[in-house]
Amino acid sequence: MIPLCAPYIRSDEWVRIKDCIDTEWVSYAGKYVQEFEANLARYTGAHHAAVTISGTSALHLALVVAGVRHDDEVILPALSFVSPANAIRYQGAWPTFVDVSMLDWQIDIGQIEDFLSNSCKRDSSGNLLNIHTGRRIAAIMPVHLLGGMADLDALIRIAAEHRLPLIEDAAECLGARWKEKGIGALLQNQPEIQRFTCTSFNGNKIMTTGGGGALLTNCPETAQLAKHLSTTAKTDDIEFDHDQVGYNYRMSNMAAALGVGQLEQLDYFLERKKEIAERYTEEFSACGAIPATLPTGRHVTNSHWLYTILLERDSRDLLRHLAEEGIQTRPLWKPLSSLSYLSGCHVVSDDNTRVLAERALSLPCSVGLSKNDQDTVIGQVIGYLG
Numbered sequence: 001m002i003p004l005c006a007p008y009i010r011s012d013e014w015v016r017i018k019d020c021i022d023t024e025w026v027s028y029a030g031k032y033v034q035e036f037e038a039n040l041a042r043y044t045g046a047h048h049a050a051v052t053i054s055g056t057s058a059l060h061l062a063l064v065v066a067g068v069r070h071d072d073e074v075i076l077p078a079l080s081f082v083s084p085a086n087a088i089r090y091q092g093a094w095p096t097f098v099d100v101s102m103l104d105w106q107i108d109i110g111q112i113e114d115f116l117s118n119s120c121k122r123d124s125s126g127n128l129l130n131i132h133t134g135r136r137i138a139a140i141m142p143v144h145l146l147g148g149m150a151d152l153d154a155l156i157r158i159a160a161e162h163r164l165p166l167i168e169d170a171a172e173c174l175g176a177r178w179k180e181k182g183i184g185a186l187l188q189n190q191p192e193i194q195r196f197t198c199t200s201f202n203g204n205k206i207m208t209t210g211g212g213g214a215l216l217t218n219c220p221e222t223a224q225l226a227k228h229l230s231t232t233a234k235t236d237d238i239e240f241d242h243d244q245v246g247y248n249y250r251m252s253n254m255a256a257a258l259g260v261g262q263l264e265q266l267d268y269f270l271e272r273k274k275e276i277a278e279r280y281t282e283e284f285s286a287c288g289a290i291p292a293t294l295p296t297g298r299h300v301t302n303s304h305w306l307y308t309i310l311l312e313r314d315s316r317d318l319l320r321h322l323a324e325e326g327i328q329t330r331p332l333w334k335p336l337s338s339l340s341y342l343s344g345c346h347v348v349s350d351d352n353t354r355v356l357a358e359r360a361l362s363l364p365c366s367v368g369l370s371k372n373d374q375d376t377v378i379g380q381v382i383g384y385l386g
């Protein structure tokens, strides 16, 4: 089987894992947690990183710190893996779905602006209310999809204009760059907004810690609070005093040890992903049955997390055909706006999301994908569509 996106662990990661075991520092106290956070912050350009047990828990912490409460609404693209929607529901809040743009397959900036300007109003206490539901809009949560990035300048401008926190789900774009800067970096002229960047180290992401995530921020108090909340909000080690509802979300030293080794190879992973993506694009455009491939917006250096094509018909036939040939592929996610447990949510629009969910297909693009295996995939796709 040629897998869709398998982890790549070929370096000396085991040396650090063995060190955790030998020294018995296997839980969440230990030097690799700090080392991984420092390296991650440096790599992404953020001032601080707080590492967690998953990307979902990093998103949840960001929502808690941003003050998102029961019955609030958070603006979210209808096209995404389910995790950010769940994190919003953990707070008792509701996603408000906007569509993605066909130009870059990222959250539709114009639609967010239109919604905030024309479908929301401020009440006497300064809260921004969705006039359709009466609920408070508490944050904007763009999801940078498939290795690309949504228009970050526009998102920051909109967040500042409407005084909303910006919580970026950057699970799929670790290593991507916006105007040559890392995903956690402050941008030129960035106004004072509450900005959180969350990423993931799940097994299928661009680098892995087995399972894990991180919250990146430029605010020292936010980082401190995130770490505090992720370790049961304990204020006294001996007396077991806790000052608020805390979580058990801190990454373990073992996971962080793997992360330190993986991060050292991230530039190589990115280079390989780029080569694989460019080769697909080249081969597909040379053939007649050209599927459109994931477009990238201006100013974005893509991390090429999942190489994805857009067919002119439902992608499931091709998926089944390739599966029979031992090639693992995957459609994009079912629109979140159509999940039954989220059916009470306000949907601004999800037309493009539905098209992409039906007709897009992600192809094998593991860092370790051999030339031979990629030839097989290319041959099968062209043979089937051509």
Ligand SMILES: *Cc1c(COP(=O)(O)O)cnc(C)c1O
Binding pocket: 054, 055, 056, 057, 080, 081, 083, 084, 143, 169, 171, 172, 199, 200, 201, 202, 205, 212, 213
């Ligand atoms: C992978 C992913 C996450 C986080 O997933 P975890 O498994 O919790 O680390 C969040 N959002 C998106 C869009 C993802 O693809």
